[in-house]
Amino acid sequence: MLPRPPASAGIGELNVALPLPALPVPQLPGGNVIGVPGIGAVDLGPALAALVGAAGPLLSVKDLTADAGATGQAGTPALSGTSRIGALSALGTTLSTTDAVDRNLTLDSQTLDPSKLDVTKVLAPAGVDLVMLQNALQPVLDTLPDLAVPATALRVRTTPGEQLVSGDKLTRRALHVRVELAGTPLLDAVVGEATVDATGVGCGSIAAAALGLGSTKSGCTTRRLTLIDVVQKGGRVFLQGAADPRRFADKTVRIRSLWNRRTVATLKVPKSGLFMTDAKLPPVSLRHTNAARYRASIGTEKSLALKLERRMIVTGTRKAGTRKVTLSGRISRPLATPVQTVTVTRQVSCGKESVVARFKPAGDGRFKATLNAPRADRVYTFRFRSRVRFSTSYPTLYQTFTLPQYVVGT
Incomplete structure (x- = not known):
């Protein structure tokens, strides 16, 4: 019943830039490799690709958190994960923060001015000084015509709250996003991930x-x-x-x-x-x-x-002090008239069952019992039994009982 401290991942705000190398690079009329007096041949392609990305982020995520934890409940390791996304958008379009999305979005058309290229991204011959390149290249860039970049359709798929369980390990992903361009993967990213391993959680054998x-x-x-x-x-x-x-x-x-x-x-x-x-x-x-x-x-x-459905079930187990445990549950209607006593039996290992409690449930069938819990190296098996009516039409009573409930000492 000892919990494993939850793992967590949190990000206040995140912007993911579009991976531009996968997009078509704009081409000048004579090609992107041009001759520059006093410098030689330079390649403007990388600088043009960078200029395409100036339109803004592909993905914007705000107030994102992911948590995963493991606890021992009724002696069984229970893995759980939660996550939250405050706001999510792609290419400026707001997307759901709770439901999976599969949409085609458009990267707007652009007009590029070559005179505004970042010279540091131009591929120039080895040994060319940046200041020399800037002075020689800028007059050439000022004469080049503007480039029209057509709109680009992208397929964007987002999965908030993705959860993976493998054996004793649980991974909670706040967001999994995939982007394709004409069927070619452009981005496959997980944003905010928390993993917990239940191995060793104090839940006993x-x-x-x-x-x-x-x-x-x-x-x-x-x-x-x-x-x-x-x-x-x-x-x-x-x-x-x-x-x-x-x-x-x-x-x-x-x-x-x-x-x-x-x-x-x-x-x-x-x-x-x-x-x-x-x-x-x-x-x-x-x-x-x-x-x-x-x-x-x-x-x-x-x-x-x-x-799947039983007339009597245990709905919760919690520690109630030193060597004490509280089990709560309910009996489905129709109940007997008057409501019948619930008998609780306990078995240690495979030994003989013994009655450890008797009580009357509430009128709606709900019940709660605080019982002695085992020491750290033992497991108690509790079972609740009572009698109910088969239906409102038949007064005859028959026995109903819970499945065995395993409680580990701490």
Whole structure:
């Protein structure tokens, strides 16, 4: 339950200049290499290219921040990332700071005056003094005609809040921007990036507790792969699981939706054995049914299938003082009349379950319990049980319970 301090990256204001070498260089009528009396042949190309870029920045980003952190929640490393962009524009066009953008923008046409070239960017013969070059070249530049640079269409793609998860590592990118000119990449840049690695976060050996590793006592599972939790959070399904790291570290675990037998997520098992990922929600027609189930597999090893929606769930875990932890949750309606008692059991390693608390939930089904937490080298497994009505039409009660909740000592 000890947090990993968040990593962060912040930029007050950033202007990215257009990488001009990828743009067509304007050409003088006789070419960009000209003869200068007393100097010889000089190349005006680099100076002309620099003059094209005087129109302004390709990208402007203001008040940008990115943060990433890792904490142990209910014994499981939880990675999270946040980012913010105050203002974003490309070629002077305001873009969304929260949604991905894919647009064609135009770099306006320009008229270039060769007399205003930066002489320091002119390629001259070796050994030519800059003052000598300036004095000899400027009269020639003053006679050259203006150059018309046509408008240029650019494809600009921006992705705010891009997030990458690989094993125990999370990278939060405040902004990823790509620019193309006629299908040719011109710019591919990440602006504001924060990375956090959950390896070593003080969350204890949850994989060992979930799989019963290192114990021969009854009450331990014989499986070496399990799903710990499947729950809807916002518009996604979040999945947590554990695999025996001695056998499956760095192996690919696949999560499948059982109603259509499709793979919804693949990821590598980290060295801790714990893995986390997310997936799209099932179709609305299936979301609230028993068919909405998920299973993890590594080769021929398979976990039990977990249902997305359960009548009783734990929604939060927090430290509540020395060797104390508070777990909160809810029971979905319809509740029993009167509301039935919630019984909390605790299991240490794979030992016998014991009842550690009994209480009545609130009238809306919400509950909260403060329980003794384990010492630093142990994991407690808590489970909440109660009885509810199947539906408003049937008074018969049946048992409901949460998935096991793993709590690590600190």
